[in-house]
Amino acid sequence: xxxxxxxxxxxxxxxxxxxxxxxxxxxxxxxxxxxxxxxxxxxxxxxxxxxxxxxxxxxxxxxxxxxxxxxxxxxxxxxxxxxxxxxxxxxxxxxxxxxxxxxxxxxxxxxxxxxxxxxxxxxxxxxxxxxxxxxxxxxxxxxxxxxxxxxxxxxxxxxxxxxxxxxxxxxxxxxxxxxxxxxxxxxxxxxxxxxxxxxxxxxxxxxxxxxxxxxxxxxxxxxxxxxxxxxxxxxxxxxxxxxxxxxxxxxxxxxxxxxxxxxxxxxxxxxxxxxxxxxxxxxxxxxxxxxxxxxxxxxxxxxxxxxxxxxxxxxxxxxxxxxxxxxxxxxxxxxxxxxxxxxxxxxxxxxxxxxxxxxxxxxxxxxxxxxxxxxxxxxxxxxxxxxxxxxxxxxxxxxxx
Amino acid sequence: xxxxxxxxxxxxxxxxxxxxxxxxxxxxxxxxxxxxxxxxxxxxxxxxxxxxxxxxxxxxxxxxxxxxxxxxxxxxxxxxxxxxxxxxxxxxxxxxxxxxxxxxxxxxxxx
Numbered sequence: 001x002x003x004x005x006x007x008x009x010x011x012x013x014x015x016x017x018x019x020x021x022x023x024x025x026x027x028x029x030x031x032x033x034x035x036x037x038x039x040x041x042x043x044x045x046x047x048x049x050x051x052x053x054x055x056x057x058x059x060x061x062x063x064x065x066x067x068x069x070x071x072x073x074x075x076x077x078x079x080x081x082x083x084x085x086x087x088x089x090x091x092x093x094x095x096x097x098x099x100x101x102x103x104x105x106x107x108x109x110x111x112x113x114x115x116x117x118x119x120x121x122x123x124x125x126x127x128x129x130x131x132x133x134x135x136x137x138x139x140x141x142x143x144x145x146x147x148x149x150x151x152x153x154x155x156x157x158x159x160x161x162x163x164x165x166x167x168x169x170x171x172x173x174x175x176x177x178x179x180x181x182x183x184x185x186x187x188x189x190x191x192x193x194x195x196x197x198x199x200x201x202x203x204x205x206x207x208x209x210x211x212x213x214x215x216x217x218x219x220x221x222x223x224x225x226x227x228x229x230x231x232x233x234x235x236x237x238x239x240x241x242x243x244x245x246x247x248x249x250x251x252x253x254x255x256x257x258x259x260x261x262x263x264x265x266x267x268x269x270x271x272x273x274x275x276x277x278x279x280x281x282x283x284x285x286x287x288x289x290x291x292x293x294x295x296x297x298x299x300x301x302x303x304x305x306x307x308x309x310x311x312x313x314x315x316x317x318x319x320x321x322x323x324x325x326x327x328x329x330x331x332x333x334x335x336x337x338x339x340x341x342x343x344x345x346x347x348x349x350x351x352x353x354x355x356x357x358x359x360x361x362x363x364x365x366x367x368x369x370x371x372x373x374x375x376x377x378x379x380x381x382x383x384x385x386x387x388x389x390x391x392x393x394x395x396x397x398x399x400x401x
Numbered sequence: 402x403x404x405x406x407x408x409x410x411x412x413x414x415x416x417x418x419x420x421x422x423x424x425x426x427x428x429x430x431x432x433x434x435x436x437x438x439x440x441x442x443x444x445x446x447x448x449x450x451x452x453x454x455x456x457x458x459x460x461x462x463x464x465x466x467x468x469x470x471x472x473x474x475x476x477x478x479x480x481x482x483x484x485x486x487x488x489x490x491x492x493x494x495x496x497x498x499x500x501x502x503x504x505x506x507x508x509x510x511x512x
Binding site: 116118164165166167168170172176 | 402404481482483484485487489504506508
């Protein structure tokens with residue numbers, strides 16, 4: 001017999017957002033929708049071992065969740081609005097769209113609503129994880145280092161704001177779609193990069209990839225979505241190689257490439273858009289790092305393009321490093337000095353480490369050792385600091401004749 | 402749903418005046434579409450009067466004078482389907498450029 005827990009998990013991962021999204025559309029009640037979806041999954045864990053996995057697991061879960069919502073609403077039939085919802089719930093969940101607009105997948109409405117700019121950014125991230133990906137509030141809380149009650153309050157406030165502020169449950173159309181999509185992608189990328197588990201690894205990278213894949217499926221032909229998906233796949237492909245057995249960070253050139261997830265890399269490379277949006281460019285840069293030796297001149301050109309779109313201090317820093325490797329360390333150091341001119345990179349350990357690395361390659365070992373030590377002092381205690389101190393020690397050992 | 406749109410000044414207005422739309426056009430368009438229920442420019446904070454009743458006594462005073470540099474200089478009541486429509490209406494208002502607009506939904510106590 002196949003692993004039933006896995007069968008429920010697989011069906012749940014696919015069905016959860018569909019169920020929640022459909023029940024929210026019908027009832028407008030976010031909490032009811034989440035509770036009913038969760039109860040359907042719990043019931044599957046009870047029933048499937050006895051009755052076997054149904055032929056259409058997703059349909060089974062949807063029916064159970066909808067009936068559960070009907071039960072809850074039947075008990076509260078005093079209000080007229082609730083009665084209307086009951087009537088809607090009795091209809092099949094497959095949908096005809098009102099006002100003759102294009103039929104839109106409910107899950108896409110859910111994603112755009114969770115990522116509405118009228119919600120605070122952290123609320124958007126939490127709501128997307130909870131409602132679209134079905135991550136329990138307790139898990140989101142521990143990854144973002146807040147208490148469960150704080151996270152639950154944040155989620156409750158966000159849902160209340162959706163109702164009171166008049167945030168529509170809709171995918172924007174026309175020019176508004178182009179304006180809102182980058183905000184949705186920013187939330188998904190934040191989901192990917194922020195939030196860490198107990199081992200200091202990204203906690204929701206897999207969820208972020210799954211949601212980005214879903215978005216790519218629902219909105220085909222958007223190069224920035226495929227760019228983000230490729231970027232996340234490439235970064236995530238190196239997860240097993242990022243640390244040594246003692247938990248110390250390994251830089252790209254120190255990693256055992258056989259530990260990379262080559263299937264993910266192949267998928268990402270096949271997706272790679274040729275466009276020049278910010279995510280497409282970042283994905284193309286990440287792709288350059290999958291080959292040995294790295295095509296640094298290509299990376300430098302891509303960073304030039306990215307910097308013209310996103311002139312942030314961190315992009316400027318990475319651009320300086322790329323130029324330092326593509327041409328000569330002095331070129332990198334010049335750009336690094338420009339990047340830090342406004343003081344935006346002061347005390348930033350990665351900026352000091354970049355200067356240390358370029359200085360070492362320019363041949364000034366003594367100054368490089370001092371800089372690596374400064375970078376280590378600026379870094380938080382842990383694997384990053386240890387890696388920087390190791391670089392300083394190795395350099396000073398090599399310097400002694 | 403109804404929104405109160407507070408029209409406020411801002412310390413960092415749009416610097417390119419040529420981008421700022423015309424208020425007459427905005428009012429005419431939204432009045433014709435039935436999206437603007439009411440609206441007016443308001444007197445400056447110097448013209449404001451505060452009224453309180455405490456312990457049964459009427460207290461009338463000058464002000465208030467907010468510490469902030471951003472002040473409410475007008476309002477419009479909008480009738481829109483949802484927040485996204487209200488945002489579309491607000492973005493075409495000249496004070497979205499020269500100041501800032503704050504959208505607050507009316508609360509329906511019967512709900």
